[in-house]
Amino acid sequence: MINYEAIAPMNFSKGDIRRAGKLLKRTELRDTEEYRKAQKLVQTWRGYYLYPMNTLQKHVRNQLKHIGQEPYIGQRLKRLPTIIDKLSRIEGTLETMQDIGGMRVLCDDVASMDALMQRLEKSRARHKIKRTSDYITTPTPKGYRSKHIIYEVYSSSSKTPDFLQGMTVELQVRTNIQHDWATAVEVVDMVYDSSLKTGSGPDEWKQFFLLASAIGAHLEGLPRPTPYEHSTAEELARCLINDTVMGNCWRSLVALQVITPDVKNLYYHVLATDYEDLYEYVSFSDKEEAIKAYNMYESMRPASGVMNVVLVEVDGKNLAKMYKNYFHNVSNFVQILNEFVHEHYEKKTTLTHP
Numbered sequence: 001m002i003n004y005e006a007i008a009p010m011n012f013s014k015g016d017i018r019r020a021g022k023l024l025k026r027t028e029l030r031d032t033e034e035y036r037k038a039q040k041l042v043q044t045w046r047g048y049y050l051y052p053m054n055t056l057q058k059h060v061r062n063q064l065k066h067i068g069q070e071p072y073i074g075q076r077l078k079r080l081p082t083i084i085d086k087l088s089r090i091e092g093t094l095e096t097m098q099d100i101g102g103m104r105v106l107c108d109d110v111a112s113m114d115a116l117m118q119r120l121e122k123s124r125a126r127h128k129i130k131r132t133s134d135y136i137t138t139p140t141p142k143g144y145r146s147k148h149i150i151y152e153v154y155s156s157s158s159k160t161p162d163f164l165q166g167m168t169v170e171l172q173v174r175t176n177i178q179h180d181w182a183t184a185v186e187v188v189d190m191v192y193d194s195s196l197k198t199g200s201g202p203d204e205w206k207q208f209f210l211l212a213s214a215i216g217a218h219l220e221g222l223p224r225p226t227p228y229e230h231s232t233a234e235e236l237a238r239c240l241i242n243d244t245v246m247g248n249c250w251r252s253l254v255a256l257q258v259i260t261p262d263v264k265n266l267y268y269h270v271l272a273t274d275y276e277d278l279y280e281y282v283s284f285s286d287k288e289e290a291i292k293a294y295n296m297y298e299s300m301r302p303a304s305g306v307m308n309v310v311l312v313e314v315d316g317k318n319l320a321k322m323y324k325n326y327f328h329n330v331s332n333f334v335q336i337l338n339e340f341v342h343e344h345y346e347k348k349t350t351l352t353h354p
């Protein structure tokens with residue numbers, strides 16, 4: 001239960017957030033006091049998104065219960081470096097960014113995903129759907145597949161402060177196969193300091209993940225990304241086995257060592273990684289303490305060399321499942337491709353030794 005009366009009021013305006021966002025674009029000012037103040041303001045503003053995310057999660061859990069799907073739900077506040085990077089790539093301003101608060105739901109299969117989406121879209125809840133994006137029917141050019149909903153979240157509690165009503169949260173709905181693909185992309189970005197997730201990065205990895213996306217879509221009976229729309233399973237398997245570039249990417253993934261987390265029965269987790277390993281992993285039961293730790297790790301990022309810091313909200317028992325990328329866990333992804341090749345490639349070549 002959220003204690004709304006204990007929430008400190010916002011002592012800044014949308015104009016203040018807009019100006020802070022414009023300042024953060026000017027990375028040449030990174031070492032100035034003015035820039036640091038802008039960062040702190042954005043971090044404070046970002047922390048308020050935990051409240052609408054918690055409100056929306058209750059709604060999503062209720063819909064999952066109706067379809068008999070386990071509630072695999074994770075939440076995260078958008079990382080400050082990611083916010084700054086996105087500001088440099090979009091025309092909009094910071095206060096209009098709609099994915100500062102993000103929630104992810106994993107479904108066992110396509111049928112469960114479709115059932116959940118149908119319930120969410122037909123729901124008469126107070127929350128308003130601003131936009132839906134279907135990357136299943138039309139995968140992105142890089143192969144990403146998922147369904148997204150942008151919500152305006154409204155609490156039914158009369159004690160909810162007005163400034164928390166109508167905040168936007170992005171909900172991602174994925175199957176396990178789609179999540180394993182996206183996880184592998186993020187792991188490669190982390191380990192090799194690339195930017196595949198935003199459409200950049202080495203061409204060989206782009207080709208590999210586009211093919212892997214087509215294989216996942218084939219397994220789920222869903223539309224495949226270009227140029228694999230009409231490829232047979234045997235053709236996809238041959239591409240994966242016979243192409244030297246694909247084989248090199250394959251070996252790199254298989255060689256990654258999974259980090260085993262010391263799972264704690266808490267709900268808020270600050271995860272910090274460098275290029276090689278899990279740099280730090282701290283869990284909290286108190287939301288405000290978690291936010292303070294998150295902001296602290298972000299502020300020390302340049303000095304420590306830490307590449308990624310994130311605050312996630314998820315049951316401790318589901319942490320490693322929902323956020324596999326922070327533990328370099330691509331084992332399910334490798335297994336999916338391995339089984340596909342064994343079934344559809346005539347030489348029965350094993351994926352672990354391409």
